[in-house]
Amino acid sequence: MAETQAPTVEPAAEAKPDGDASAPPAKVVKSVVLTGFGGLKMLKVQQKPEMTAADGELLIRVRACGMNFPDLMVRQGVIDTPPKTPITMGFECSGIVEGVGENTTGFKVGDRVIGFTNYNAWAELVSVNANHVFKMPDNMSFQDGAALPMNYVTAYILLFDMANLRKGQSLLVHSVGGGVGTAITQLCKTVEDVTVFGTASSNKHEAVKANVSHIFDHNVDYAQEIRKVTAEGVDIVLDCMCGDDTNKGITLLKPMGKYLLYGSSNIVTGETKSFFSFAKSWWQVDKVNPIKLFDENKVIGGFQLRRLLFNQGQHGYVREVIEKLFKMYSAGKINPTIDSVWAFEDVCDAMQKMQDRKNVGKVLLDPTAEPKPKAVEPEKPAVSADAESGDKQEKKEEKPVQDGK
Numbered sequence: 001m002a003e004t005q006a007p008t009v010e011p012a013a014e015a016k017p018d019g020d021a022s023a024p025p026a027k028v029v030k031s032v033v034l035t036g037f038g039g040l041k042m043l044k045v046q047q048k049p050e051m052t053a054a055d056g057e058l059l060i061r062v063r064a065c066g067m068n069f070p071d072l073m074v075r076q077g078v079i080d081t082p083p084k085t086p087i088t089m090g091f092e093c094s095g096i097v098e099g100v101g102e103n104t105t106g107f108k109v110g111d112r113v114i115g116f117t118n119y120n121a122w123a124e125l126v127s128v129n130a131n132h133v134f135k136m137p138d139n140m141s142f143q144d145g146a147a148l149p150m151n152y153v154t155a156y157i158l159l160f161d162m163a164n165l166r167k168g169q170s171l172l173v174h175s176v177g178g179g180v181g182t183a184i185t186q187l188c189k190t191v192e193d194v195t196v197f198g199t200a201s202s203n204k205h206e207a208v209k210a211n212v213s214h215i216f217d218h219n220v221d222y223a224q225e226i227r228k229v230t231a232e233g234v235d236i237v238l239d240c241m242c243g244d245d246t247n248k249g250i251t252l253l254k255p256m257g258k259y260l261l262y263g264s265s266n267i268v269t270g271e272t273k274s275f276f277s278f279a280k281s282w283w284q285v286d287k288v289n290p291i292k293l294f295d296e297n298k299v300i301g302g303f304q305l306r307r308l309l310f311n312q313g314q315h316g317y318v319r320e321v322i323e324k325l326f327k328m329y330s331a332g333k334i335n336p337t338i339d340s341v342w343a344f345e346d347v348c349d350a351m352q353k354m355q356d357r358k359n360v361g362k363v364l365l366d367p368t369a370e371p372k373p374k375a376v377e378p379e380k381p382a383v384s385a386d387a388e389s390g391d392k393q394e395k396k397e398e399k400p401v402q403d404g405k
Contacts, residue, residue: 026050030367031088032122032347037077040348043089050125052099057127058107059099060115064146064341065122065365066092068179069240069263070306072355083119090121090365091306094136094145104130112136114145116318118310122344124367131315134322137330144329147179147336147362152325153318154262154305155183161321162301163236163258170195171236172226172252174245176212177204179362180262182337184238185211190333197226197234207360223248233257240264250288250300258299337361345371 027050036042053059071089073079097111107113113135115121115128136145159165165188175181176198185208188194198212199222209215214229216222218241226234235256237249240263249259288300308314328334339359342350344367354363 029124030344031120031124032090032344032365033086034075034083034089035086037075037082037085040075040351042075042085043347043351045344045347048088048123051127053101053104053127055102056104056130057101058097058104058113058115058130058133059101059125059127060093060095060113060133061098062093062095062121062124062126062367063142064094065090065367066146066150066179067350067354067363067365068092068150069354072351073264075351088120088123090117090119090123092116092146092149093121093126094142095126098125099127101127101130106130107133107135112138112140112142112145114149116149116306116309118306122347122365131319132309134319134326137326139330140326143338143341143364143366144336146364147338148325148329149322150305151179151183151362152187152334152336153321154180154303155187156321156325157305158238158260158262158303159184159187159236162260162303163238165191165194165236167192167194169235170197170230171238172197172199172222172234172249173212173238174199174218174241175357176200176215177208177360178240178357179359180240182208182211182361183334186334190328195230195234197222197229201357203358204360223252226252236260238262250298253296253298255297256299258301261300261302262304339363341366341369343367343369343371 028047029050031046031048033044033046033048034042035044051059068091070079070091074082074089092115094112094114097107097109097113100107100109107130113133115126115134116132117126117128120126140148163171165171169191171188171194173181173184173196176185176196177200181198181200185196185198188196195214196212197214197216198208199216199218200208202217205215205217214226216225233252233254235254235258237252237257237259239245239249239259239261242261242264246259246261253259293300305318309318325334337360339361340350340353341364344365347365349372350363350365353359
């Protein structure tokens with residue numbers, strides 16, 4: 001793995017109220033900003049003016065932020081409707097309410113909360129629509145709070161509201177060692193006699209094998225291996241990969257089976273956008289014939305949480321799901337798996353780890369954390385002018401050895 005370069009901290013210009021040159025400079029907060037689409041060098045830690053809570057919003061002092069695979073896709077610019085840059089990254093956070101905007105009810109300063117954001121979460125302070133903020137249970141830590149929204153809401157809706165997981169069923173889950181994958185396996189244990197087939201990188205097998213019934217390397221013919229265990233196939237396929245995995249997943253379905261796509265991580269193959277990988281991922285997907293689905297009694301669907309929440313206005317439904325998850329957490333039925341926690345200044349290393357598929361569970365950012373010390377290369381000993389001159393003279397006096405002489 002190539003060594004990642006730590007983002008530099010760029011100060012914001014000191015802002016002063018108009019007409020008052022003696023006024024103190026405006027307060028600033030630290031943010032992780034995407035300055036343009038591309039590699040890790042496009043991420044910068046910048047100082048930005050402190051915001052206030054607008055009408056219907058809450059100002060949250062952030063204690064932890066979640067990192068998700070869509071963040072990598074945003075950085076590369078390979079998502080639908082990419083944002084205009086520069087923009088502060090991040091879609092979820094946990095923290096403490098520091099300000100309450102006008103016409104905002106149900107919250108007060110000091111409340112411990114988690115929030116969904118449409119970007120802007122990776123900052124020390126963020127203003128969030130109150131419809132997308134939820135009070136945390138008393139026994140929930142800020143790290144668990146930041147690990148729960150995107151992963152567990154996605155997993156719950158996929159399993160119970162879309163796939164209708166029931167006792168005795170079987171399912172295939174890709175990237176079972178990732179944030180959503182670990183959430184799915186935990187939720188599956190709340191239903192009796194569920195068989196979970198999982199795929200993951202071979203380096204994760206030891207860490208995740210206890211969470212699944214069968215584990216396979218994604219690079220092998222996992223479809224054939226699953227058929228050896230259950231010739232009939234599986235009831236549910238949850239796919240975050242897309243591409244050829246879509247075709248394999250649909251083929252693996254039993255009659256009355258459901259295939260659900262909730263990501264397209266096969267698009268990300270390097271540090272920057274690959275048009276070949278992008279085209280290949282979609283080109284490999286066979287055209288779906290509704291008549292064939294009708295004949296084979298199969299269901300195909302898709303799910304995208306951010307669009308459901310921010311574009312389709314389903315915050316009431318998401319709140320119901322969050323409340324169910326909070327109860328499961330308080331009862332000890334679910335517990336987010338935290339892979340690692342990073343300072344804002346180490347965001348490039350954190351993102352590289354996720355891109356290399358080396359994380360098991362959730363990767364978090366902590367705005368209060370100290371950055372990790374960087375390795376310093378030892379200085380080379382100074383060479384004196386006399387020694388350097390002697391080396392040159394010695395080389396000059398050397399004569400080549402000729403064959404036979």
